[in-house]
Structures are given as structure tokens and as C-alpha cells.
Amino acid sequence: MSLRALSLVQEKYPDAFVEQYTDRTGGAWGVLKAESLRPVLAHVKDDPQLDFKLFLSIDAVDRLQLPDNDPRFEVVYFLYSVTHHEHLRLKVRVGEATPEVPSVTSIFQGANWWERFVWDFYGIRFSGHPDLRRILMYEEFEGHPLRKDYPLRERQPLIPERPIRDIFRGPGTSGTA
Amino acid sequence: MAHADEREIEEPPPDEDSELEAHLQTKRMMINLGPSHPAMHGTVRMKVELEGETIVHADLEIGFLHRGFQKSCENVTWNQCLPYTDRLNYVSAIMNNLGFLKAVEKLVGLEIPERAQYIRVAASELHRMHDHLTCVGAIGLELGGFSAFLYAIEGRELIMDRVSELTGARLTTTFGRVGGLNRDLPDGWVDRVYRTLDKIHELLGEVDGLLTNNRIFVDRMRGTGVITAQDALDFGFTGPCLRANGINYDVRKASPYWVYDRMNFDVPIGENGDNYDRYLMRMEELKQSEAIVRQSLKEAPPGPIIVDDWRIALPPKAEVYGTIEGVIAHFKLVMEGVPVPPGEVYDCTEAANGELGWYLVSDGSGRPYKVHVRAPGFAILSGVPRMIEGKMLADLIPTFDTINMIGGEVEQ
Numbered sequence: 001m002s003l004r005a006l007s008l009v010q011e012k013y014p015d016a017f018v019e020q021y022t023d024r025t026g027g028a029w030g031v032l033k034a035e036s037l038r039p040v041l042a043h044v045k046d047d048p049q050l051d052f053k054l055f056l057s058i059d060a061v062d063r064l065q066l067p068d069n070d071p072r073f074e075v076v077y078f079l080y081s082v083t084h085h086e087h088l089r090l091k092v093r094v095g096e097a098t099p100e101v102p103s104v105t106s107i108f109q110g111a112n113w114w115e116r117f118v119w120d121f122y123g124i125r126f127s128g129h130p131d132l133r134r135i136l137m138y139e140e141f142e143g144h145p146l147r148k149d150y151p152l153r154e155r156q157p158l159i160p161e162r163p164i165r166d167i168f169r170g171p172g173t174s175g176t177a
Numbered sequence: 178m179a180h181a182d183e184r185e186i187e188e189p190p191p192d193e194d195s196e197l198e199a200h201l202q203t204k205r206m207m208i209n210l211g212p213s214h215p216a217m218h219g220t221v222r223m224k225v226e227l228e229g230e231t232i233v234h235a236d237l238e239i240g241f242l243h244r245g246f247q248k249s250c251e252n253v254t255w256n257q258c259l260p261y262t263d264r265l266n267y268v269s270a271i272m273n274n275l276g277f278l279k280a281v282e283k284l285v286g287l288e289i290p291e292r293a294q295y296i297r298v299a300a301s302e303l304h305r306m307h308d309h310l311t312c313v314g315a316i317g318l319e320l321g322g323f324s325a326f327l328y329a330i331e332g333r334e335l336i337m338d339r340v341s342e343l344t345g346a347r348l349t350t351t352f353g354r355v356g357g358l359n360r361d362l363p364d365g366w367v368d369r370v371y372r373t374l375d376k377i378h379e380l381l382g383e384v385d386g387l388l389t390n391n392r393i394f395v396d397r398m399r400g401t402g403v404i405t406a407q408d409a410l411d412f413g414f415t416g417p418c419l420r421a422n423g424i425n426y427d428v429r430k431a432s433p434y435w436v437y438d439r440m441n442f443d444v445p446i447g448e449n450g451d452n453y454d455r456y457l458m459r460m461e462e463l464k465q466s467e468a469i470v471r472q473s474l475k476e477a478p479p480g481p482i483i484v485d486d487w488r489i490a491l492p493p494k495a496e497v498y499g500t501i502e503g504v505i506a507h508f509k510l511v512m513e514g515v516p517v518p519p520g521e522v523y524d525c526t527e528a529a530n531g532e533l534g535w536y537l538v539s540d541g542s543g544r545p546y547k548v549h550v551r552a553p554g555f556a557i558l559s560g561v562p563r564m565i566e567g568k569m570l571a572d573l574i575p576t577f578d579t580i581n582m583i584g585g586e587v588e589q
Contacts, residue, residue, distance in 0.1 A: 057534060
């Protein structure tokens, strides 16, 4: 799919990649080193041969329960080229101790909210982000709910909830509270 | 005489025109729009800083409709995620259902039967019309054209009736299953859809006549909410909002899925990137979608609607009640879910508001390990401050209308 793009990036930045692979469905992935994320994204945006100008999204995966889980988090980036009609899938792996990735907000303005989303739900910091606040959860919320060790039924109400005994709150383990 | 003295002191200064006007003291004012406000779509809170009537700074606060979509999906089987996807974009739920299923099928490596592909196209386009009618009607409503809203909503109600005949629900459709569809078209449905489309065609003519060349409407829409093509790409605009900037990107054309490559339709392209162009995109797409629905229903071949594989699809009820294999397959599918082999995939479809992307990770356990949804509205909403800062407060309303933000998908 975007093998061409990955090899073009490889030519320009030979040391940028940790790994490149093709998934089972034929999608090509490039795993970048954290420090080469910003130069690579700036390059794929401006180089007319690549021209990945449409910023799609950022998200993260907590690999805690996967067989290969070191480092623990993967931040995934999706870009699209409206001239070459290709998707570009990039990843940055980041460990649990200091989950921090350089922010790409200055390259793609649309990254702003997505990076806030990832911070909110996975607790991965984006260094250089202008306004790294929670986006969907409230400011008083503690923890990062999409981490695999965050219990499904943990509740953090801002005002005390009325006790309702016979309500089934869905599957999964309940929180510690 | 003291009285007279006081009157002399109170006497106004010499009469000059400029002096008649009271001195206006200007200072910046914070206005809080929302979370529940008649002019806000969905529950979004917007803090706008005003200098007179000009917006200096806008800060959006979202999350009031957050339901933990991803976390919920990670704890149920793949087919059980479907009701959650209904609630993403509740105005075009079928497109979310089918978009999610398409990504799962790609991850499994399934080819779905041809009839199911045609019906999926028809149902998606029907719901695209539903979405656009809602959007266009709401634009009319909020700019003071209540009649246009009523015409559009009348068409929307007719589509809802057809959708409820097809799926059993008006909004929360839960249509389709991994590997195809859960039910075939009801008897006489195709004919009713044709007649519905005829009626909607008429209603659209009314909406078109009321709005498109209406002086007041055009003045409010043209040149407001402008975003440059560069910024639109940067923020990740897709769908009608991106095409209004003259960028030709439609997933249905760029990487055709199902049977879109066999459909005859055009993708409208704008040039100005303003509210009026976004409105025109939607009006034209309504007509194109109508043609697609007609063509796909006409060409849909007879045949099965779901793959004949008991690991993926439920066996026929006669087999479940009559044979031990049927019972076991049914039990395993309900209890363990569709066996999706470990792996990851990014897949996208063209939803009503743009590219609906799914990044799925499976660990082979029968439940999704990760369900990332790239909701088109999220990216577009993040660009709204750019579109309204430095503009008039009144321009905020049509801008918010034409981007057609849906709280359910933005806030997951």
C-alpha cells in the first residue's frame, strides 16, 4: 500500500526506522524512533513525491496484554496523500516509565486534539504540545481509562451516585472502589 | 435662587452632533455558548471571547457525550460492538455499522456475498441522504428558514420509515453482521424506496427553491466560515467539508469498496471552502446518492446475504434446532464470538461527513483488543476555532451547521 512511501523515507533518513513490516491485510507500517518522528513527518508532508498532507488521526495501543509488550505503548499515526491516493501508517513505541513522544502539532495543526485525546486516555505526554489538557474526560478524573490496567467498571463520579443495587453495569471486572 | 444655580450646573454642554452619542466603553467579553444551547448541535460548550461582535478567541470544550466507546468495545465480542457503533453518528448509523464490519472483514480476510454488497451500498446511501437532509434542514432552520427545515425533515422521516422497515429501528439500526447482513430486504421494500425517493426528489426541489438562491440565505452563507485548502488538509477535514475546498478526495472513488466501482455517480467539488459551498456539496450529494440507491437496488442480484461459514455467521435456525453441529456452531459463535485472527488493520469508508477510519487490533481472543475510530467530525470540529476567529459571532451559527458536527462520534 504505502511501501513506496516508506522506502522513499528510508532513502532520506536511513536511521529513522526501528522496523518496517506489512500486516496480514497488506498494509505497510513503519515503526519510527521517537527522535526521528518530527523530521520524518515534516518531510513526508512537504516532499512532492510523498505529499502526505491530509492528517487523519493519532491513537495509541496499550500492549500490556499482548505477547510482545516491550515497550508498552505504541502511538500510531495515520496520514493520507490526496495526490497519490495512499495511506501512510507510522508508529512510535514508547515505554511505561517515561511515556513521552514529541508533539507534531507544529507540523499538523490537526494533531492538537488527537494528542490531547491520547494524553487523556493513555497518559502519554507530548513534549512541545501547546495545550496538553484532557479532552473528553473531566479535569478531576484520575488515571487514564484506556490503559488495560484501568478497570472497566471503575467509577469516579463528581457527585455521589445514588445506590442502585439491581442495575447490571455491563460485563467485566469491577473497580477497586 | 439656589435652585436656579443648580439648574445652570446641570445644563448640558453645547449641542454638537458627536456629543449626542453616549461614550461607548468597549471591553472584551466572554460568552459561554452551550453545552445546551438552541444554536449548538449536540452538547458542546464554546467559550468565545468577543470584541464587540467579533470573535477574538474561541475555545471548545467537548466530552459531555463521552460513553467510553473504545473501552466498551474492548470488552465485548466483535458482533456485540455493533450497537455501540450505532451511537457514534446517530444520524447515519448504518454507515457506522457497515464501516466497522468492513474493517473487521478485512482483518478476517472475508469476501462477502454480492447481494450483501449491493444492499450495503443501498442502505449506506439511503442513510447518507438521511444525514444530509438533516444537515441541510438544520441550516435552514437556524438561519430563519423554517419551511425549508420542515420539507427536509419530512423527507428524513420517510427515510426513517424505510430504515425502520429494513432494520427494525429508527435510529439504532445495528444493521449487518460480520460476513454479510442479518436480514434481507422486506417484501415490497424496494418499490416503497423508489416511491420515497420520488417524494424526496420533490421535497428537495422545494428546499432548493427556498434556500439556494435566497438572498438572505446566500448573504449569511457565502464567504463565512472560510477555511483554506491548506488548513483543511492540516486539520484533517474529509468528506463534503474537504471537497468544498476543491480537493477531490472521496473514499468511494479513491479506493472503491463493495460495489461502488460499478455505480455511476459524480463527486461534487467546490472551490471556496465557505459555508455556501459546503451546503452546495450536500445538496448535490443528495442527488447523487439518490441515483446510487436506485441503481444498486435495481442491480442487486438474488443470492445469499451472508457468508456460508458457521464460524462467522449464525447457522440457519432449522440447523440450530435440528442438528448437533448447528447447536454447537450457534453456541460457540454467541459465547466466543467471531474468531478474528491476531493482527491489525486500518480501514476506512466514506461516511456522510468524511472518512470514517477504523484501526483494529485483534489478539485472537474473540474480542477486539483495540478499536480506534477516526470520526470525521472530531477532526472537523477541531478546526472550527480557525474558521470563526476574527469573524462575526453571527457567522458561528452557519459554520457550526455546515460542518454538521455530531456529538456521538466526536465524543465517542
